[in-house]
Amino acid sequence: MIVDTSLFTRWVKFSPSILITLLIMPVVAGLLGVILPAFGWLPALGEDTVDLRGFEALFATPGFVKMLALSFSTSFVSTFFAVLLSILILGNYFNSKLLGHIQTLLGPILVIPHAAAAIAIGFLIAPSGLIMRLFSPWLSGAELPPDILLPNDPYGFSIILGLTLKELPFILLMAMAAMQQKEIKQAIEGQYKVALSLGYHPFTSFCKAVLPMLYPFIRLPIYAILAYSSASIEIPLILGPNTPPTLAVAIMQWFNDVDLHLRIQASAGALVQIMLTLCVLFTWWLLEQCVKRVCLSSLINGRRTYADVTWKFLTHCITLVVLFAIVLALIGLVLWSFAGYWSFPKAYPDQLVTQHWQSALQQLPETISDTILVALAATGVALFLALFTLEAEQQRRTQLSSFTSLMIYLPLLVPSIAFLFGIVWVKEIIGINAVFSMVVVGHLLFVMPYVFLSLATSYRKLDLRYAKVAASLGRSPWSVFYSVKLPQLMPPILFSSALGLAISFSQYLPTLLLGGGRINTLTTEAVAIASGASRRISAVYVILQILLPAFGFILAWLIPKLFFRPRY
Amino acid sequence: MDPANNMLSIQNLCIYKNESRLFTLDTNVLAGEILTIMGPSGSGKSTLLSWLSGMLDPAFTAEGKLLLGGQDISQTASHLRRIALLFQDPLLFNHLTVAGNIEFGMQASQSSSKKQRISKALASVDLSGMETRAPKSLSGGQQARVALLRVLLNEPRVILLDEPFSKLDSQLRQATRELVFEQIRQRGLTAILVTHDQSDADAAAGKVINLSNPRST
Numbered sequence: 001m002i003v004d005t006s007l008f009t010r011w012v013k014f015s016p017s018i019l020i021t022l023l024i025m026p027v028v029a030g031l032l033g034v035i036l037p038a039f040g041w042l043p044a045l046g047e048d049t050v051d052l053r054g055f056e057a058l059f060a061t062p063g064f065v066k067m068l069a070l071s072f073s074t075s076f077v078s079t080f081f082a083v084l085l086s087i088l089i090l091g092n093y094f095n096s097k098l099l100g101h102i103q104t105l106l107g108p109i110l111v112i113p114h115a116a117a118a119i120a121i122g123f124l125i126a127p128s129g130l131i132m133r134l135f136s137p138w139l140s141g142a143e144l145p146p147d148i149l150l151p152n153d154p155y156g157f158s159i160i161l162g163l164t165l166k167e168l169p170f171i172l173l174m175a176m177a178a179m180q181q182k183e184i185k186q187a188i189e190g191q192y193k194v195a196l197s198l199g200y201h202p203f204t205s206f207c208k209a210v211l212p213m214l215y216p217f218i219r220l221p222i223y224a225i226l227a228y229s230s231a232s233i234e235i236p237l238i239l240g241p242n243t244p245p246t247l248a249v250a251i252m253q254w255f256n257d258v259d260l261h262l263r264i265q266a267s268a269g270a271l272v273q274i275m276l277t278l279c280v281l282f283t284w285w286l287l288e289q290c291v292k293r294v295c296l297s298s299l300i301n302g303r304r305t306y307a308d309v310t311w312k313f314l315t316h317c318i319t320l321v322v323l324f325a326i327v328l329a330l331i332g333l334v335l336w337s338f339a340g341y342w343s344f345p346k347a348y349p350d351q352l353v354t355q356h357w358q359s360a361l362q363q364l365p366e367t368i369s370d371t372i373l374v375a376l377a378a379t380g381v382a383l384f385l386a387l388f389t390l391e392a393e394q395q396r397r398t399q400l401s402s403f404t405s406l407m408i409y410l411p412l413l414v415p416s417i418a419f420l421f422g423i424v425w426v427k428e429i430i431g432i433n434a435v436f437s438m439v440v441v442g443h444l445l446f447v448m449p450y451v452f453l454s455l456a457t458s459y460r461k462l463d464l465r466y467a468k469v470a471a472s473l474g475r476s477p478w479s480v481f482y483s484v485k486l487p488q489l490m491p492p493i494l495f496s497s498a499l500g501l502a503i504s505f506s507q508y509l510p511t512l513l514l515g516g517g518r519i520n521t522l523t524t525e526a527v528a529i530a531s532g533a534s535r536r537i538s539a540v541y542v543i544l545q546i547l548l549p550a551f552g553f554i555l556a557w558l559i560p561k562l563f564f565r566p567r568y
Numbered sequence: 569m570d571p572a573n574n575m576l577s578i579q580n581l582c583i584y585k586n587e588s589r590l591f592t593l594d595t596n597v598l599a600g601e602i603l604t605i606m607g608p609s610g611s612g613k614s615t616l617l618s619w620l621s622g623m624l625d626p627a628f629t630a631e632g633k634l635l636l637g638g639q640d641i642s643q644t645a646s647h648l649r650r651i652a653l654l655f656q657d658p659l660l661f662n663h664l665t666v667a668g669n670i671e672f673g674m675q676a677s678q679s680s681s682k683k684q685r686i687s688k689a690l691a692s693v694d695l696s697g698m699e700t701r702a703p704k705s706l707s708g709g710q711q712a713r714v715a716l717l718r719v720l721l722n723e724p725r726v727i728l729l730d731e732p733f734s735k736l737d738s739q740l741r742q743a744t745r746e747l748v749f750e751q752i753r754q755r756g757l758t759a760i761l762v763t764h765d766q767s768d769a770d771a772a773a774g775k776v777i778n779l780s781n782p783r784s785t
Contacts, residue, residue: 097626190659196646197621197653198673198722205647208672212663300668302676304647 008478012395015388019448020407022385026423026445027410033422037267044428045260054268061265063244068276071246074156075230075280078163083222085164085318086171090179090214091206092315094192103176105323106169111499111553113506114166115523116545118238119530119538120329121162122151123336128344130332136345145344151239158239159246163229168322170225171218178217188213201308208299219288223281224412230280231273231415234508234523238530247273248417252509255421263421270418277415333546336539360540364522371505371521371548374436378443379500382451383493389452390459391481394467399460408452411445420513427514435518442510443503451500458492459485494556502549522548573637574599574725574758576620581632583612583619590615590628591779602752602759602772607779613762616779617728620760621653622646636725652724654748656731658715660703666690666714667699673722689717693747709740713747720751727752729761733768745771 036042040051058064093099109117123129127145136142151158178184188210195205229235236246244250251273254266335342340351393399400408411419420442427438462485470484471477486493511524526541576597583590590612597603605613618624620634623646634642641649652673660669670686690698693713703711712732719727732748733741749771752759761772769776 187659190655190657191661193621193623193653194655194659194718195672196623197651197724197728198718199647199650199675201647202645209661212661299664300671302671302674302682304676 006476006478008476008481009395012388012392012477012481015385015392016400016404019385019389020404022441023410023445023448024407026441027414027419029426030419030422031414033425034267034270034418035422037264037425038271040264042264042267044425045263047261047264054264055272057265058268058272061244061250067244067247067250068272070156070159070240070244071230071236071248071273071276072280072283074159074163074236074240074246075226075232076283078160078229079167079222079226079284081160081164082167082171082225083218085168085322086175086218087207087211088311088315089172089319090175091203091211092312094202094206094210095189099176102319102323103173105326106172108550109166109169109326110173111502111549112166113234113502113508113523113526113545113549114162114232115234115238115506115508115527115530116542117166118162118235119526119542120333121165122158122239122530123332123535123539124325124329125150125158125161130328130335130347133345133347134328142345149241152241154241154243156236156240156246159236162235162239163232165322165325166235167225167229171221174221175214175218178214184213184217199304201305203308203311204303204305207306212299223284224409226280226284227277227413227415230277231417233417234527237527247276248415251417251421255513263425266421270415270421273415274418333539333542336536337543339536356534356536356540360537360544364525364544367520367522367525368544368548370519371523374439374443374511374519374521375501375504377436377440378447378504379451379497381440381444382448382500383455383497385448386452386455386496387459387486387493390456391485394459394462394464395477409449412449416446416509420509424513424516435515438514439511439519442514443507446507446510447500447503450503451496454496454499455489455492458489462488491556491560494559495553498549498552498556501552505545505549574756575635575637576726576758576760577633577635577638578620579633579635581616581619581630581634583615583624584629584631585615585627587629593632593777593779595775595777597758597760597775599758600753600756602749602761602774604769604772604774604776605760605762605779606764606766606769606776611779613779614730617653617730617760617762620726620728621651622649649726650724651726651728652719652722654715654719654727654729654732656734658703658708658711660711660714660718662703664703665699666695666701666703666706669703669714670717670721673718675723685721686717689721693717709736709744712736712740712744716744716748716751720755724757726758726760729759729763731763732761734764742771 037047038054040047040049040053042048061067089102090099093102112120124131126132127148127150132140132142132145140146179188191209191213192205195209196202200208231248233248233252236249237252240246240249245253247269251266251269254262254269335349337356338352338354339349340353342349389400423438423442432438466484466488467480470480475484505521506523507521508523508527511519511521515524522541522545526538526545529538529541578593578595578597581593583592593616595603605616607613615624615628619628619630622641622644624630632642633640636649636651660666661672664672667683667686667690670689671682674682674685686699687696690696693716695710695713698706698710698714703714706714715732729748733745736744745768761768763769
């Protein structure tokens with residue numbers, strides 16, 4: 001075997017190790033930085049004995065069980081609804097053009113940051129929100145906003161609504177991505193036709209013939225959603241109750257409390273959060289086993305229909321309601337951002353003004369530039385490492401080991417609340433003071449998996465014969481990479497960049513904790529404003545939060561059309 | 569259902585793709601008869617089967633009537649037509665056993681009688697004792713036979729065969745073909761076979777229509 005020793009080849013060779021180290025080290029250090037304080041060891045505060053005080057204080061916290069129940073129920077129920085709705089939509093619009101249209105409409109929701117989505121939904125369902133205004137007074141009879149605790153209801157219905165609306169497009173798009181893979185597409189379309197020709201009604205055909213084959217492909221995304229939603233911060237913080245909040249929100253509040261001794265309790269809480277997430281995942285697994293056991297016999301019971309017409313009607317209604325809610329939320333945001341005086345129950349503001357935009361834009365240039373700089377840095381590093389790691393894979397002619405692949409997704413699987421605080425603690429011990437770099441590293445942990453995932457498929461599909469032809473013409477490995485592979489990959493690289501930027505724009509906790517208040521992004525500002533200040537200013541922030549990633553995706557779509565189109 | 573009622577009439581069928589005419593067809597198929605459709609790739613053989621089964625791709629449009637036993641089923645949804653499809657791939661469900669796949673095709677009835685019928689059917693195609701096997705563990709020929717049983721025990725009125733033997737080797741092809749045709753004739757089913765292979769057409773011993781030159785021979 002001929003060994004190439006150029007600088008490029010050496011860099012490529014070490015890239016997978018660098019990537020894994022960059023992802024594992026902060027997570028492991030962060031977890032250690034939580035485990036030790038959880039057992040009472042926090043020398044910075046003069047606590048150097050190991051005991052269970054943190055857990056005792058945690059269990060004695062008023063409403064602790066309610067926190068656990070809220071975290072568990074909201075994540076489980078929202079995922080259940082999102083999966084159910086996805087199945088209804090996929091099943092009833094299978095093989096129909098409508099599915100593509102729904103994908104186009106719901107796709108952009110994915111890039112809206114969770115915080116922005118939560119604020120928009122809060123505006124929509126509030127007693128003085130757009131829904132109430134549209135139905136008042138002619139239907140509700142209300143001349144004044146009704147006295148209902150929405151959002152922030154004690155049972156977490158608002159959280160469930162927010163999480164479901166954010167999770168639904170993700171599951172749908174994951175399922176559709178799987179269904180568009182050539183081999184799977186052929187198999188499921190063929191089996192669907194077989195079931196139809198054997199007399200099964202369309203939705204029943206989907207459930208009995210397609211779903212058992214499709215589910216394994218959406219299983220991991222579902223588990224990722226469960227893990228994320230059980231420990232999410234933004235949506236429960238904005239839409240959830242505070243008496244008590246979800247466990248993750250409570251942990252964040254304890255960590256940020258002026259009483260530093262609460263950090264011991266918070267660290268214990270972070271460990272309980274990991275257990276809670278595992279518990280949610282285990283319960284979902286149990287549900288899967290039950291459904292499998294119960295449904296296996298009904299697959300072959302010969303029944304050709306299970307009220308298909310009713311399900312179809314229900315799906316039409318639900319899809320319309322979801323799309324209507326999304327459109328209404330977006331309209332509401334625009335109206336609020338320009339609203340002057342807006343009396344209830346009018347559905348349209350009494351006057352439109354631009355002063356909220358003017359005042360926000362006066363305050364925001366630094367925040368927007370920080371947001372973009374952090375995102376560009378994190379995405380740039382992620383892109384560089386992902387491309388070099390994938391190139392290493394091709395040079396070695398073997399795919400990454402399953403351990404390495406799993407490690408790339410580690411930051412998405414471990415609840416961020418459980419290790420980010422540990423990173424802060426470790427950072428304080430080591431005495432790192434580079435705020436910008438720390439925030440970039442924090443963002444990189446979450447940007448990296450998405451950039452890698454979105455690039456990997458295209459990179460692995462590259463026709464290697466082009467590279468071989470170039471090499472046979474005397475081109476070096478770097479030249480082949482730079483002038484043969486990268487140009488072919490330009491559209492996926494731009495899409496991954498846009499995705500990376502969008503993920504970075506949406507980060508709340510890493511910015512808040514690792515920035516220590518010295519770096520603010522649009523998302524941290526939007527969350528801070530959402531908790532009290534003007535609804536109108538909040539709307540401006542949310543619109544900017546949506547526009548920024550949208551701008552990235554528009555660029556990713558435009559650049560190949562403008563600069564890489566074939567010339568005749 | 570009286571097999572004599574299974575006569576299929578394709579009346580003045582005209583299939584268009586992007587507004588240009590792909591082919592026209594007007595023919596009858598009697599119960600127990602196997603009509604063979606031949607023609608080069610792209611001539612519309614599989615499109616014809618899609619139209620007959622009510623699953624025409626939206627890229628195509630069709631004019632004409634389809635009568636089954638004298639009843640117009642042109643606008644009937646595919647799952648209500650009782651026209652079953654047998655593809656070149658067996659398309660067995662991997663989440664079900666061999667018996668489960670066959671049972672999937674059967675109408676709802678007593679579970680015990682179903683089991684007996686499945687065992688008997690499997691025995692008739694030399695697959696005794698394979699009930700609990702996973703479809704993937706079977707050979708290509710065995711999978712083809714299970715797919716056939718799944719269709720036959722569904723008791724359709726018409727069976728559409730979309731090159732069902734093309735992926736089998738020559739020896740297996742002949743044996744499977746004989747089995748399929750024998751079962752179709754025994755049950756008095758109306759069948760339409762799409763094939764590239766003249767030997768399939770010869771074995772079907774029925775009317776042959778060439779879609780590049782659509783007139784019956």
